[in-house]
Amino acid sequence: MANTRDIRRRIKSVKSTKQITKAMELVAASKMRKAQNQALAGRDYAQVINRVLVNLTDVSEPESHPLLEVREGDRELVVVISTDKGLCGGLNTNLLRAVTDESTEESSYVTVGRKGRGTLARSKKDLVADFPVKDPVSFSEVKPIAQFITEKFESGECDRVKVAFTNFINTMSQDAHIATLLPITALQLTGKRKYEGMSEKDDMAEVYQPDMRGAVYTYEPGASSVLDKILPHYLNYQLYQMILEARASEHSARMVAMKSATDNADGMIKDLTLEYNKVRQAAITGELLEITTAQMALE
Amino acid sequence: MPLKVEIVTPEKKVFSDEVDTIVIPGMEGEFKIIASHTPVVTIITPGELIYTKGGASESLAIGEGFIETSGDSVSVVVDVALGESEIDENAVEEALKRAEAALADTSEDDENFAALQAVIARSLVQLDFKRRRRS
Numbered sequence: 001m002a003n004t005r006d007i008r009r010r011i012k013s014v015k016s017t018k019q020i021t022k023a024m025e026l027v028a029a030s031k032m033r034k035a036q037n038q039a040l041a042g043r044d045y046a047q048v049i050n051r052v053l054v055n056l057t058d059v060s061e062p063e064s065h066p067l068l069e070v071r072e073g074d075r076e077l078v079v080v081i082s083t084d085k086g087l088c089g090g091l092n093t094n095l096l097r098a099v100t101d102e103s104t105e106e107s108s109y110v111t112v113g114r115k116g117r118g119t120l121a122r123s124k125k126d127l128v129a130d131f132p133v134k135d136p137v138s139f140s141e142v143k144p145i146a147q148f149i150t151e152k153f154e155s156g157e158c159d160r161v162k163v164a165f166t167n168f169i170n171t172m173s174q175d176a177h178i179a180t181l182l183p184i185t186a187l188q189l190t191g192k193r194k195y196e197g198m199s200e201k202d203d204m205a206e207v208y209q210p211d212m213r214g215a216v217y218t219y220e221p222g223a224s225s226v227l228d229k230i231l232p233h234y235l236n237y238q239l240y241q242m243i244l245e246a247r248a249s250e251h252s253a254r255m256v257a258m259k260s261a262t263d264n265a266d267g268m269i270k271d272l273t274l275e276y277n278k279v280r281q282a283a284i285t286g287e288l289l290e291i292t293t294a295q296m297a298l299e
Numbered sequence: 300m301p302l303k304v305e306i307v308t309p310e311k312k313v314f315s316d317e318v319d320t321i322v323i324p325g326m327e328g329e330f331k332i333i334a335s336h337t338p339v340v341t342i343i344t345p346g347e348l349i350y351t352k353g354g355a356s357e358s359l360a361i362g363e364g365f366i367e368t369s370g371d372s373v374s375v376v377v378d379v380a381l382g383e384s385e386i387d388e389n390a391v392e393e394a395l396k397r398a399e400a401a402l403a404d405t406s407e408d409d410e411n412f413a414a415l416q417a418v419i420a421r422s423l424v425q426l427d428f429k430r431r432r433r434s
Contacts, residue, residue, distance in 0.1 A: 038310070041310060041311045041312070042308075042309040042310065042311075044305065044307040044312050045307045045308060045309050045376060048305075048307060048367055048374040048376050049376055051367070052365070052367050052376075055340075056340075138310070139308070139309045139310050139378060139379075140378075140379075143378070216338060217338045217339060217340045217367070217369070218337055218338060218339045218340070219339075219340050219341070220325070220326075220327075220330075220339055220340070220341035220342075221326060221327065221341075221342075225342075226340055226341070226342060226365065229342045229363075229365065230342075230365055233363070233364060233365070233376070233378070236309070236378070237309050240309050241309075
């Protein structure tokens with residue numbers, strides 16, 4: 001049987017682990033809220049850019065733009081948005097499993113986040129680039145990524161660009177999701193996207209009301225050159241939004257993982273304290289027994 | 300009639316108010332908008348945006364983007380929009396130096412060349428804007 005000192009030492013170490021997990025839980029909770037707010041803050045931008053793009057694709061010939069061109073072929077570029085740090089439950093595992101399930105021989109990868117990079121490099125995938133992104137994400141960090149994939153797509157090195165990220169559904173559930181980013185399809189512009197799950201309000205749908213589409217704009221200096229300029233902005237924004245979504249998922253997953261770790265620590269402390277008291281009691285009983293026996297022997 | 304102006308970036312709504320006129324740096328020179336302007340969508344180049352409200356002019360340094368106007372409202376959609384107080388001159392100068400140094404090392408057909416030039420253009424706009432405010 002373990003002695004009291006060993007048990008005391010274990011209780012102490014579990015307690016300090018609990019303090020750490022508790023702190024991480026609180027930090028993750030506040031970071032999650034921040035990421036959510038950040039995603040909502042870009043809503044106005046999304047509304048205007050969507051409205052203008054829908055209008056533009058109506059008046060110009062969308063087929064003409066290289067970013068809208070649908071190509072036959074199976075060369076895919078997958079942008080994998082994973083986390084930088086671990087301790088967030090099965091988030092990265094699920095994401096990378098989804099990526100592996102969808103991957104073909106001809107897929108190449110761009111990673112955002114250390115965890116995805118490590119795993120993909122170990123499994124000898126064709127890793128073409130890695131972009132580190134800080135937390136919280138700033139929009140200017142996302143631009144180079146969008147630019148890189150645009151170049152790859154326009155030069156014909158890949159026929160499609162997909163993004164694998166974790167879709168934030170709510171605090172308790174996140175879902176590994178793979179979305180096609182390029183070519184930009186008309187469906188993508190007009191359809192309500194699944195990963196707009198951040199807000200309960202369904203305000204994205206309003207943009208597509210028929211009367212909005214009726215507005216006739218003058219395009220300066222011309223519809224197709226305006227389209228040329230706006231599409232990259234749209235792409236930047238999309239990618240930014242997906243990274244934010246992934247970040248919100250990361251923090252909520254970490255929060256949940258840390259919460260259960262804290263609960264487990266509580267359980268362990270309870271069990272260990274019980275054990276400690278038992279051992280202590282046994283020792284006292286043993287000592288009493290010795291004293292009484294000695295007393296009786298003297299009489 | 301006042302003109303409703305919204306300046307939005309992917310990170311936040313920077314400005315939302317009613318103004319009298321607004322001048323934006325367009326692709327082919329400055330572009331002034333007053334109320335009841337015909338619906339226009341046009342491209343913005345990095346530069347200075349000036350709006351006038353009740354005789355007083357205010358300005359912001361803005362990055363790339365576009366504007367959409369329909370009648371009495373204007374949406375300015377840009378990647379960055381900074382007021383004078385938000386521009387950190389030293390930080391911008393440093394960024395400019397870094398970009399220039401990097402540019403010296405890259406050849407013209409390098410994929411980063413255009414990006415670096417864009418960084419330099421943006422930094423210069425901000426610096427210029429800040430210095431002009433002060434003097």
